[in-house]
Amino acid sequence: MHYRELGDSGVEVSEVAFGAWVVGTDWWGDRTDEDAVELVEYALDRGITFFDTGDVYGHGRSEELIGEALGEHREEVTVGTKVGYDFYNNPQAGHGELPKELNAEYVREAVEKSLDRLDMEYVDVLFLHNANVDEVTDEVLETLYDLREEGLVDALGWALGPSIGWLAEGDRAAELDFDAVQTVYNLFEQTPGNHFIDTARELGADTSLIARVPHSSGLLNEQVTPDTELGDGDHRSFRPDAWFETGWEKLDEIRFLERDGERTMGQAAIQWLLAHDEVASVTPTFRSREDVDEWAAAPDTPALSDEEFERVADLYARNFGVGRDDGMNPEDFRTSVDGDDLRDAGILPAQSADD
Template sequence: MEYRKLGNTDLALSAITYGAFAIGGNMWGGNERKDSIAAVHASLDHGVTSLDTAPFYGFGLSEKIIGEALQGKDRTKVQILTKFGLVWDGSNNGKGEYFFDAEDNGKSLPVYKYASKENLIKEVEESLQRLRTDYIDLLQLHWPDTTTPIDETMLALQQLLQQGKIRAAGVSNYSVEQLQDAGKTITPASNQVPYSMLNRSIEKEMVHYVREKKIGIIAYSPLERGLLSGKYFSGAKLKDDDHRNGYFGQFDPEAVKTLLTALAPLAEDKGASLARLVLRWTTQQPGITVALAGARNAEQAASNAKSMDFTLTQQELDFIQAQLQQL
């Protein structure tokens, strides 16, 4: 495993960081608690020291599972990355920016983006309880909230830094312009953004900006929620309540299948699965600090970690680039 400095902080994150969205269950067709805990433990056993979660994942369940899984572990050797700013329980009293309706056991819950100081402080205390810890290594704004001034949010994060409740402050899904506005108060340690072989939009402007400002990039959905693993072209099925039934529809299945077919011999040459090849490619792209990789069980978690067991040469990277240009 490689460990990489995050922005201008003293945090060193594992290049493959465990993504805990799916173990929350909601939107992913559920998951067994014992399998989720086993996935976290397997990640740690294979050198993954960084765990990325959020209150919204399972409406608190993902954070609770992370907290449970870390009992008895050396807290100083694990980096907990969580978020704030998505409210689903009505505690925002209609304030914030409406996002979408989520479903919880058949009940529709309106989700709001809400990044006020008051809400931030409240959410952090709740996350600390669920995670069973007294500090968060990286706290990230989950989504921009257009109803709250950016400087209000950044000043609140600065306060938490001073109090020692968080070690670093980051954002997610921010544009370059929003990063510039945030930088008038504090420079975020990182920006968590979508990035994959099928979605490389950040290469146009974002990568240059964050490298110049020494801001880390945490790449989410590098496998496009499993699509780039290839398993959904070889018989794997999704549950009816899995959000990916609709999500995958944005991609041309034949183009993706052609890409994976072209990459398969390289993966085989590396003794790796397609998923591991894709994850390794992601970690070797300019500006990318870490790649998030979700896992529902120990086997998947161990496989993700092994993505760092090999390196792609420049010639191999050029070959992949040539395939991507044909998409």
């Protein structure tokens, strides 16, 4: 395992992180609390030191289990959590999005409750959870800075998702010099990550990226194949069928990344992300010890060569040679500013005077 710094915060993260939305929830398969704690401990044994959870995951249960598993290792690990959804006053309805709450008072109370559940005195990284750009007011920012000054938080981040887009939010995080932006980013979904890297470079911002969904919902780790039947409760079933159908075609075009068995496709997908200096960490979805063994070892496999990296860029520019719709169109990208961010980035065409 290798380690990188989040922005210039001094907070160190393992290049492969443990995304704890699989802990305390059933969105990625059922497991007992004991199994979840054991998987976290196993990941730590394999060199993973960055554990990323959120208060809304299992309505606080994920934080409780992470605290239980990591309590005696507190000085060895980096723990991030997220606030912004009011699950205290709203029951979970399937996979639907809960109402958000981001006023200054709520943020402070939510952080204090998270620390209680984690049984920790501070969190290394605090993320605003899917906050719209206009929800992060001066008062909210002042509260975040106060929490950092008080030692309850070391680094600040903005978690974006789950849908593709969120350009206005990621750009704002870089403008504010947040330490981290967490976003969907993978070989098949490069738009947000590439955009935020460009933004950070243009602004000279010390904002690191944390790549979510690095395996493109099971395509790049080959856990979703043409023979896979996704259950109604499986979070990946929200992808359109065309996404997986075209994805299998794209996968065949990048088999060269496996280097004749020197790395798996799942490891190559992680190495492609880590080839970007701005990417501090990658959060695959671990469901078994075998997943941990494979992906925790990814940073120790051969890094992508310049030739491989350029070949991927050329394939991406040509949609990997696939000439049909994958069901994930730019018109459907998420935007909180009526598409202005997408148009400014050239993802959507500019509006005419008649629009």
